[in-house]
Amino acid sequence: MEERLPGADRLPVGRRPSEGLRLPAPDRALSSRTGYTRGTWLAVADHLLDSLGPWFTPSGAQVRLPGRGSWSGADCDGLEGYARSFLLAAFRIAATEGDDRLVERYTRGLIAGAAGEWPRLTPCSQQMVEAAAIAVGLHESRAWLWDRLDGPDQQKVVDWLSGFVGSKTWDNNWRLFQVVGEQFLASVGAPYSQDDIDSGLDRIEDWYVGDGWYTDGDGQNFDHYIGWAMHLYPGLWTRMAGTAADERLTVYGDRLRRFLEDAVHLVGADGAPVHQGRSLCYRMAAAAPYWMGMLLDASPLTPGQTRRLCSGMLRHFVDHGVPDERGLLSLGWHHHFLPVTQSYSGPGSPYWASKGFLGLLLPAEHPVWTDREEALPIDEDDQVRAMPAPGFLLQGTRHDGIVRLLNHGSDHAAPGEGEPPADHHYDRLAYSSRTGPELTADRIDNHVALVGPDGTSQRGRIRRIAVDGRRAASWWKVGASRIEVASVVLGRVEVRCVLVDGPGGVTIRHGGYAIADQQRPEATTAGTWAQTVRTDRLTSVVVGLHGYDEAGVRLGLDTNAFGPHSATPYLVRREHPGGPVLLVSAVVLSGDTVWPEALAEAIEVEVDGLRCVIRMAGGPEEAEEVVMDGGGTPAAAGETS
CATH class of the missing domain: 2.70.98.70 (Beta-galactosidase; Chain A, domain 5)
Known part of the structure; x- marks a missing residue:
């Protein structure tokens, strides 16, 4: 049984729901507040990925989406469309332990891109951001994609990612892109710099201000980047580094747990994140740190609270017409609205929303998917919370x-x-x-x-x-x-x-x-x-x-x-x-x-x-x-x- 887009009858005048989005019937026994289940998340992920089909270049190396370009140029924008959607594809592949259609599509583009269709990694280039997404995606889908590449094709990817080694990044969350990029190289036996990895992880210690909060670089830079970057990438790095990450994992887990004690108050009861800070077109990427808390066993929230919060966030955007009638994520919030974006954002940028699907790495039998939804603090009482760190x-x-x-x-x-x-x-x-x-x-x-x-x-x-x-x-x-x-x-x-x-x-x-x-x-x-x-x-x-x-x-x-x-x-x-x-x-x-x-x-x-x-x-x-x-x-x- 299928349910039409929730809230379709409530969409504002002039807005149409995405034509191809079909969701499972809401499960009010398991998810009494949102109706959403793991099947709903899979359905939205599939719709987002399927809707990108017409926008791939013939080689599959770029996703050239319509809309205003970024300051990085069309080739980098196309790489961005590939890389950020690949992260979602990787989570989707891992969720069901393989998906031949997605594996074939993204493998073809990976080989063509690394062979020369992607701009190479140069110091402080936007390509570094996208390369980090590709590195994480390759790690999380490794058994179904990377391990099936032949030696020469693996070497093409290694050669492209090697642009990270010894290079320079911007001195903010970008340091973590180099960390995960080179940790992937290390994990596949390719040349890398341990110095780059250690210095990047050491640098974020300078930005830790207490109570689980980092600032994104020097200054008072507090927004959703603290959750979807400063906590997310160290957590992803620990998954890539294995036992070598044990010492830092304890620190990162303790900090994430404390951060989530505050962050649970940054989301309304309807699932809407507080509308503050830059890159708001990433939308449900704001769910990433809550999922990471489950992945690292480092959350003050119960599994039922975590799913209630994250599913509430996904439902909020779906109910407000996201993705749009084409099945695409537009530059905006509830609708296409360029003034809310920054000049570094191109038409593929909103696909950092992929980070919000991190929970698909948790297996179907995990309590976050099987426990009943539980109330959040705002569901039960008025909340006033002082957060001195930010x-x-x-x-x-x-x-x-x-x-x-x-x-x-x-x-x-x-x-x-x-x-x-x-x-x-x-x-x-x-x-x-x-x-x-x-x-x-x-x-x-x-x-x-x-x-x-x-x-x-x-x-x-x-x-x-x-x-x-x-x-x-x-x-x-x-x-x-x-x-x-x-x-x-x-x-x-x-x-x-x-x-x-x-x-x-x-x-x-x-x-x-x-x-x-x-x-x-x-x-x-x-x-x-x-x-x-x-x-x-x-x-x-x-x-x-x-x-x-x-x-x-x-x-x-x-x-x-x-x-x-x-x-x-x-x-x-x-x-x-x-x-x-x-x-x-x-x-x-x-x-x-x-x-x-x-x-x-x-x-x-x-x-x-x-x-x-x-x-x-x-x-x-x-x-x-x-x-x-x-x-x-x-x-x-x-x-x-």
Whole structure:
């Protein structure tokens, strides 16, 4: 029995489900929350791989997908399409201990590519990324593909992969591409450099910041790359290195276990990952670290929780029309949307989603596939979790399943290089599992801006103050001004205390969450509150509690990854008098009804200088007292305040 694409009747106007996607009937006994089983994962993998057929070049060495090319050029984009889909094919081959059709297809392309149709590996070239995928894929499908190649064909592949040896990579997660590439060479008896492997693994030790978190290279680079790169590749390396990895395996396992204690809170109850950071077109690749926890026996989650989380993520994207009507993964999130991508991404880039299918390496009899799904923390209670290592405060609400990431630490800025370039996916005060930032130069959502003759200010390098309990605080510089924000979580409400200290004569503008849809959200303003509501009742509200003069709603068109029509509520302080000014607001993103007037009446705020006392009806019995730093925290190393 087959089930039509889940949620097909709920797809937004103008969206069509992938024509060839046929899924097994949902198993509500085994998977009461998602209905998905191992058979569902296999069906989606098969559909993704089958849909690529028309896009292979005659030799099979490249997958030339339609769409905007990357900065690396067409030949590298074609290699990317092959390599990233080969990783999925390798997991699929291993899942059923062989698949002659896939083995033949990818073997033919492997030999032709290595013989000269692929660009050779040169220092810091994009080819290194794709070569790592090929190396991992060859290892995981070794018994059915590599071991069946004859000597001359194996040598062609070795010669191509040998471009890793002694070469240079970018000093971030790319160091791990060289590690797995050369470890594969070592595993097949080819020349390699143990020095390259050891130095790459040693280098990531410099980026370990504690609590299971790495930064991706120097600086405050925290996003999904920590899961789908910094934890994934060391885990894959241990599978390739065997007993030689035993000492590091213990360390990597302990770190992954601790990371997953935090990371489980980065996914909404509907399976949607928090929409923050770069390379979001990789989508369900965000499931990779949870599967790796099972593979390494290094997870705080039960097998049933792991499948509930990962299957929830896959179902979220399938329910939202991914893959598209052609069966392809497009550059975007729920739909093709180029502004959410980076210039390094080409049409084959989204196939890093293959990492999210890592669980297919777990055999059918593994408890992750046979145990009943179990509830995640957000399924049972509201969640507030402080993550000091990345500077995040996570706020999750059980009734609507929304996760909000309050960002007081990730700016994707290298240390000691002044203010970082503007980046929508790192410079906001908050992100969520149901919303994306407005991708316009005039930042408004989840941002405090100074608006004057020179335009709208940006949030630069994030200087941390504290992340603890239900609070987080940070500050940044805007010319001669200092902007400090403290977040306090009270149920579904975030109270934001904003201290602006600097020259007067500018307008202070503070936005809430931008919501987007196929239809224009409703917008309502009155006095010092503003509200936007989507057709499914997703609601964004800002309420001025102290210091603001008026409110408004900014409408957008084709500026948001979640839909063509977007709306952002915001607050305004018309004339900054100069010196320190403390403003207080309530910010809400909810799937339930919000009553702005009642919210304003329910929160009592007392402001005295840099001190703010907050009392909320129905909240904690004791008042929340926030004392703004006001410049008392020493600047980070190499910075001045």
